Amino acid sequence: MGAIFVAGHGGLVGSAIVRRLQSAGFGDRLLLRTRAELDLMDATAVRVFFERERPSQVYLAAAKVGGILANDTFPADFIRENLLIETSVIHAAHLAKVDKLLFLGSSCIYPRMAPQPIPESALLTGALEPTNSAYAIAKIAGIELVRAYKKQHGMNAISVMPTNLYGPGDNFDLNSSHVLPALMRKFLEAKEHGLAEVSVWGSGSPRREFLHVDDLAEACVFLMDRYDGGEPINVGVGEDVSIRELAETIARAVGFEGRMVFDATKPDGTPRKLLDVSRLTQLGWRAKIALVDGIAATLEWYRAHR
Ligand code: GFB
Numbered sequence: 490m491g492a493i494f495v496a497g498h499g500g501l502v503g504s505a506i507v508r509r510l511q512s513a514g515f516g517d518r519l520l521l522r523t524r525a526e527l528d529l530m531d532a533t534a535v536r537v538f539f540e541r542e543r544p545s546q547v548y549l550a551a552a553k554v555g556g557i558l559a560n561d562t563f564p565a566d567f568i569r570e571n572l573l574i575e576t577s578v579i580h581a582a583h584l585a586k587v588d589k590l591l592f593l594g595s596s597c598i599y600p601r602m603a604p605q606p607i608p609e610s611a612l613l614t615g616a617l618e619p620t621n622s623a624y625a626i627a628k629i630a631g632i633e634l635v636r637a638y639k640k641q642h643g644m645n646a647i648s649v650m651p652t653n654l655y656g657p658g659d660n661f662d663l664n665s666s667h668v669l670p671a672l673m674r675k676f677l678e679a680k681e682h683g684l685a686e687v688s689v690w691g692s693g694s695p696r697r698e699f700l701h702v703d704d705l706a707e708a709c710v711f712l713m714d715r716y717d718g719g720e721p722i723n724v725g726v727g728e729d730v731s732i733r734e735l736a737e738t739i740a741r742a743v744g745f746e747g748r749m750v751f752d753a754t755k756p757d758g759t760p761r762k763l764l765d766v767s768r769l770t771q772l773g774w775r776a777k778i779a780l781v782d783g784i785a786a787t788l789e790w791y792r793a794h795r
Pocket of ligand 1: 654667
């Protein structure tokens with residue numbers, strides 16, 4: 490049994506995969522490198538690392554990620570950094586003959602007006618959501634790399650598409666974060682400072698599906714074992730909520746009793762993003778963490794770590 494390389498182990502997803510592998514008894518096989526130790530955008534450094542360490546499994550959870558405003562403001566960074574990470578890690582994994590690689594994409598790869606819930610077959614059937622098209626195209630390139638290395642080189646690699654994620658270790662910076670940690674921080678600070686209102690971006694009507702990152706990590710370890718298909722596989726909870734409903738749930742968890750003010754100068758993004766998870770359900774895996782429980786646990790983590 491060789492080493493398991495978790496690329497991006499300092500991030501929301503990578504750290505959850507590490508926790509999951511540790512609790513499954515694979516802690517002694519973990520191979521981890523900080524960004525200072527190994528720059529995943531440096532193809533030569535990554536190749537040398539793979540040649541030396543020869544991991545047997547790779548979880549490619551390293552990525553440049555962010556919320557709607559960060560994606561819309563820094564599209565060049567999002568496309569460039571993600572393309573460099575994907576090409577260098579997937580190529581090095583091929584050269585080092587890893588047993589299996591799991592690539593993590595994102596639900597924003599699907600067309601803006603995809604049918605809901607979104608089946609994997611919706612990929613490349615329509616125009617993308619403009620606020621995150623640079624990131625989405627980088628992630629679509631990752632899926633195509635996986636398909637291409639599989640076809641040309643017989644590489645054993647899979648692509649996993651998670652829906653919007655949250656949980657311990659998330660980014661709570663108000664300019665670059667996703668909606669859930671942003672609202673948690675805003676409501677908490679408003680309560681602590683006795684403020685009467687909190688700003689919620691956009692109209693509140695877009696719908697999103699939220700998956701706790703520990704559920705995603707469990708699904709990734711499950712799929713590493715059980716799925717070898719050439720097509721991507723969605724991971725979600727099968728239900729969505731409006732941003733207004735999400736905000737109300739977080740406000741209740743925090744105990745904020747003031748008003749919400751919707752800021753129409755900020756983008757709504759895609760109107761709805763709910764994944765069709767039947768392919769995964771048929772394999773026998775389901776998400777377990779209910780949104781209210783996941784929010785409570787994340788709030789507890791944030792209070793302890795901010
Ligand atoms: O989570 P979020 O930034 O990403 O925003 P996306 C979701 C919705 O929440 C949007 C609204 O309609 C936002 O306008 N929202 C309300 C807020 N208040 C806030 C706030 O304070 N902060 C933030 N960030 N949003 C991202 C993509 O899209 O989703 C990425 O840009 C990635 O590429 C990620 O795929 C999963 O769901 O719109």
